[in-house]
Amino acid sequence: MTARREPSAPPTLPGYRYVxxxxxxxxxxxxLxxxxxxxxxxxxxxxxAGSLDDDVRTRFQTEANLMAQLSHHPSIVTIHQAAIAADGRPYLVMxxxxxxxxxxxxxxxHVSVHEALRIGIRLxxxxxxxxxxxxxxxxxxxxxxxxTDFGWPALTDFGIAATVGQGAGATVGMSIPWSPPELLAEHPTGDERSDVYSLAATIYSLLAGRTPFEVPGGNNSxxxxxxxxxxxxxxxxxxxDVPPALFAVLERAMAKHPSRRYASAQAVARALQQVEADLGLPVTPLDLPDMPREPDDERQPAQSDDATRLRPVVEVAPSVPTWSAVPPPPDAPEQPVTELLVDEPVDEPSGGRGRAVTAIVSGLVVLAAVVAIAAATMNGTPDPNPTSSSDFSQPPDSVAGRDVPSPTGLSGTRQADDTVVFTWTNPEPADGDRYTWGVLTATGEPELAIxxxxxxxxxxxxxxxxxxxxxxxxxxxxxxxxxxxxCVP
Structure with missing residues (x-):
């Protein structure tokens, strides 16, 4: 291991003084x-200075442009300026x-359930x-x-963000502990539901004090x-102090297969609002722009103009608190989950009106049923887990019984620009092989990428x-x- 690297020299920026x-x-x-x-x-x-290749520059510019589009949101870090310093290094003022x-x-x-819910809804x-x-x-x-200075969570670092519909693409820089299974597959694929998983994994960490699948005191490679x-x-x-209903929300949002998750971050927020209401807590309002989802989004039906802005939930399912119910067995079939109802208009300074939003059943539940029927037709027996994917199945015993070798011949060369290029050899190449790697430091475990x-x-x-x-x-x-x-000296 080595001590953390020395920081780069702060550039001289006109109109700013380094702190x-x-x-x-x-x-x-x-x-600062x-x-x-x-x-x-x-x-x-x-x-x-050693990161100024075309790919990194493109990621940096993308981050600036995307964050600028979203800077008006109270839970996204605001971008003030993007420019290039006199020494040629691009920079963002945030x-x-x-x-x-x-x-x-x-x-x-120890983050309270109340605060974790509030942070989760705002995120x-x-x-x-x-x-x-x-x-x-x-x-x-x-x-x-x-x-933020006012205590709000603020999402940042859109450096590897992608356009909806573009697919997962390269996964370099991805953080494994909060990543969904589909982004860890041989051929990564992902959509909004991948962000839903990582959102829930972040809330889980806030409540548990560890990453979701970390074993305290165990092997966490x-x-x-x-x-x-x-x-x-x-x-x-x-x-x-965490009600079963809250764990059930996280469990569904972090389902192994995307089709079993909430279809959108909005649906996650409403489920968390339901938990707040059941606990008798003030319901945290959603901060969303006055704009509908795309009409072709099959997972969320388009709403009328009057219903596109979400209001604070005034009355949510006034029944027996869901946290007092016994959760279903792990092998029980998943039941359709409906959207929450906003039963009353809520006055706001803008003068807008709320409208009751009709509860809907996710179309993905219907899709899961079709898959189950098809499986029963082909195999002659019902499939107990119709939404499972072969991507997440256990490998054959003949394969699982063999150890995976460690890479050999790891060596590095320092370049003229002070970057270090490391290479290694795969001693037993096989189709679909990938590598996890990270820089070792004296301050903690490496943040691994694929x-x-x-x-x-x-x-x-x-x-x-x-x-x-x-x-x-x-x-x-x-x-x-x-x-x-x-290591390289």
């Missing part, structure tokens, strides 16, 4: 600056969020707002949720996490030693028992 370092990243550093006019503190994200973000809080604080509003303008975040996790994410039921939160080729480029580190670990991952999800590690 201090805020954080280090894989491709950029973040600094003081803006001269208007006077305010701002966070400035600056690309590392809202400075002074309070501890979720990455710090979930490991060190779901932000994710839904992004989806409505055609943007998938693809990397929702505690580290990408800051906290990348290969173990991937296997659990793909095959293990969601572990209980281990808190007596690549398909046996090479990675580590950005400039300021001349210090660079160490990484690499594991081989088979198409069936099995991985090397021991990662291979290597």
């Amino acid at each position: 201090r370092l805020l954080g280090l990243g894989g491709f950029a550093d973040v600094f 600056y003081r803006q001269d006019l208007p006077v305010r503190d701002v966070a400035v994200k600056v690309l590392l 809202e400075y969020c002074s309070r501890p973000g979720l990455a710090q809080r979930y490991r060190t604080e 779901a509003s932000a994710v839904e707002a992004a989806h409505r303008v055609g943007i998938l975040h693809r990397d929702i996790k505690p580290a990408n949720v800051l906290t 990348a290969q173990d996490l991937v296997t659990r994410i793909e095959r293990t039921p969601l572990p209980q939160l281990g808190r007596h 690549v398909t080729q046996p090479t990675v480029v580590v950005p400039s580190t300021g001349g210090g030693e660079v160490c990484i670990e690499v594991s081989l991952v088979r198409a069936d999800g099995r991985s090397s028992d021991t990662p291979t590690q290597g």
Whole structure:
């Protein structure tokens, strides 16, 4: 292992005065600056000098443009400016969020159920707002949720975001602990429901104080996490104050197969509102623009103009609190889940009116039934899990019984621009092989990413030693028992 790298030099920016370092990243550093006019503190994200290839520049520009489209949302970090410094490094000037973000809080604080629900609903509003303008975040996790000066969660880092309908694409930079199974598959695929999974995984971490499939005191390597994410039921939160209804919401949102999840972040938010109402808590309103979903979205029917803006839920299912009910057995068939009703208009300063939104049954439940019938017709027996996918099935015993070797020949070469190129060899190549890798530091476990080729480029580190670990991952999800590690002085 090696100590954390030295930060890059803060650039000289006209109209801003450097204050201090805020954080280090894989491709950029973040600094606190003081803006001269208007006077305010701002966070400035600056690309590392060794990261200025075309792909990284494109990601940086994409992040600036996407966040600018969404900056009006109260739970998305505001972008003030994007430009290029005198030394050639691109930078973003962003809202400075002074309070501890979720990455710090979930490991060190006991977050109340009330606060976790409020944060979850506000984040779901932000994710839904992004989806409505055609943007998938693809990397929702505690580290990408800051906290504004007024205590609101603020989603940031749209660097690997994609356009809705574009597909998952490359998964480099993806954070494994909060990623859904379909993004960990040999051929990644994803849509809005992938963000739904990561949103719920983030709320889970806030409540549990750990990542969803992390085993306290156990082996939590990348290969173990991937296997659990793909095959293990969601572990209980281990808190007596969390109602079963809240765990049921997270469990559905993090279902292994996308068709069993909530169809949208909006649906997650409404389910969380229902839990608030059942607990007798104030219902957190949704922050969504006055715009309908796309008419061709089969998972959410278009609404009339008067019903496109969500109102605070005044009366939600006034019946026996759902948290007092006994949850169904794990092997019980999934029941159709209806949308909540907004029963009364709510006066707002804008003068708009609310309209009752009719409860609907997700079309995906019908699709699941069709799949079940088709399976019964072909096999002669009912399929107990009609929505399961072969992507998440257990491998044959003959395959599972063989150990996955560790990569060999890991070596690195420092380039003229101070980046380090690492390469390694796959001792037993097989179809669908991938690799998890991460930079080793003295401050904690590496944040792992997935690549398909046996090479990675580590950005400039300021001349210090660079160490990484690499594991081989088979198409069936099995991985090397021991990662291979290597360093470059």
